[in-house]
Amino acid sequence: MVPQPLAKSSESEPDAESRAVGKFLRRMLPILVLMLLVNQMDRTNVGFVQDELRADVGVSATAYGLGAGLFFIGYALFEVPSNMLMERFGARVWLTRIMITWGLVILAMCLIHNVTTFYILRFVLGVAEAGFFPGVLLYFTQWLPDSSRGRASAIFLGGSATAYIVTGPITGALLEMHGVAGIAGWRWMFALEGTFSILVGIVAGFFLVSRISEARWLTDEEKTALSAAVARDQEARSRAPKVSRFRLLIHPQVALLTAVFFAMALTGYAITFWLPSLVAEIGGLSPFQIGLLSAIPWICAVIAMYSMSHFTDRAPDRRPYLAVCLVLSAVGAFLATLGSPWFGLVAITLAAVGGKCAATLFWPMAQAGLDLKIAAAGLAVVNSLGNLGGFVSPTLFGYLKDTTGSTHGGLYALAVASVLAALGVGFMRRPSGPAAPAGEPAASEPAVATGEAR
CATH class of the missing domain: 1.20.1250.20 (MFS general substrate transporter like domains)
Structure with missing residues (x-):
């Protein structure tokens, strides 16, 4: 056979x-x-x-x-x-x-x-x-x-x-x-x-x-x-009910998420646009050396971001972790006003680590915390309005630097905004279902609306 x-x-x-x-x-x-x-x-x-x-x-x-x-x-x-x-x-x-x-x-x-x-x-x-x-x-x-x-x-x-x-x-x-x-x-x-x-x-x-x-x-x-x-x-x-943007603006959870993300965008874009000038205060550096040193906070932030995502995978409640990251960002911004420029680079690194880890935690929480019928449109509103922090923070930094001769005022403002955002996290809705891995969508459609939390 x-x-x-x-x-x-x-x-x-x-x-x-x-x-x-x-x-x-x-x-x-x-x-x-x-x-x-x-x-x-x-x-x-x-x-x-x-x-x-x-x-x-x-x-x-x-x-x-x-x-x-x-x-x-x-x-x-x-x-x-x-x-x-x-x-x-x-x-x-x-x-x-x-x-x-x-x-x-x-x-x-x-x-x-x-x-x-x-x-x-x-x-x-x-x-x-x-x-x-x-x-x-x-x-x-x-x-x-x-x-x-x-x-x-x-x-x-x-x-x-x-x-x-x-x-x-x-x-x-x-x-x-x-x-x-x-x-x-x-x-x-x-x-x-x-x-x-x-x-x-x-x-x-x-x-x-x-x-x-x-x-x-x-x-x-x-x-x-x-x-x-x-x-x-x-x-x-397509069978999901449509919700007007105006109604979403006054939705309590959408408004809270927008405020928290706005504070995160303030810190993220302030560091992005002003980090090279802060590094240049060290003195005696070539443009290439400034570029290399400016990469250090982001290298540390990326390592911390992926480590945090593995640590908090399937955590039933990410709110405490998000609050801690925002406080870390505030501490880093405040410490950057103290000591030498080298100490300021270390402090800004702490702020960048806190900010990137907060972004990793924020979007899965936002996706899981909103009702499914408003999740996609709600997250689009959070992204659109929250990203305006990218306009406010560099503008504020520039104005304060010209009027006071220092960026300390801007750093103080970032610290206060991050602390307020950390307090606001306590009012965010706790997800009712199992958490999705950090950095991944918790629901299908909200992934489309996920913003540029950088």
Whole structure:
């Protein structure tokens, strides 16, 4: 009797849907992560040329802070229209358009010649970048079933964390080109980083695929299975009741979450835009050395962030951990006003660690704490309004530095805001179900609305 070959078990061979998801993660995520890394570098690189802009263009600390913050006004105004246009044109056209456009704006920033052009280009940069981050998350909903989006979102957000680490050394190295061909180093920095953004955007146009049906690297069976899984999730979400944005603004939990996230954004963006100038107070450092030292707080923050996520996985109540992280951020901001610049760098590192860990804890808690019928729209409101902290904090820092000659007043304000946010955490709703791993969505649709908690 001839033995028959054993049939492959369903457990040993992934089904068509799993194979399709795996192919998407391998083919699409690397370019999306690179785009996000460049995105973060281009919106924050201005923090490394504050002194140069003051000396060459006459941009005061107040003007610098206002210009840095104007980015977020343009971003907030055009975020929703940009997402609507992406649904019409598809990710391949719209995401690459966004990236090429912001690259052109960064390239144009090498031509800044007065405060007005600085203001205009920072605002236009926000308009150009508007919709990129939520657009990618929307792209995930068009390609991935709910059960796979948490992993994709976590990998994608890793690009943001990496950007904080590499921006300093890369930007510092480009600033060392000062005097080459008689051109200032900050102009070289904007020109080269803008050009690189344009090139990455062009390359992305050849990799991104807008719709499942257009993917040549999927078999017909994989296309059918993946499309069916995504359609099931979209149908379930379409049955959710619609809630007006106005009603959400006065919803107690949404308002509380917005206030807490606003305080977190104050600290996060203040550190982002003012860290290089704080490091420069050490004295005797080259631009590249300032860039290297500016990466230290973010390296520590990323390590702490991932350690915290493992430590708090499945914790029944993350509120105490979030409150402790916010207090740590407040302590770091306060200590930065004491001692030498080297001691200030250590203190700012504590503030960055507290802020990044707080962001890791905040979004899963927010997702799990809101009623499902308002979760998606509610988190969009929290993200949109909370991110305005990115306008307030650099503007406030600049004004206080010009009027008092020091950034201590701004650091005191950050400490107070973080303490108030920690107190507010006690009023956040405790999730009723099991917690999701930190940094991953606790529900399906809210993942789309998860904000840029950087």
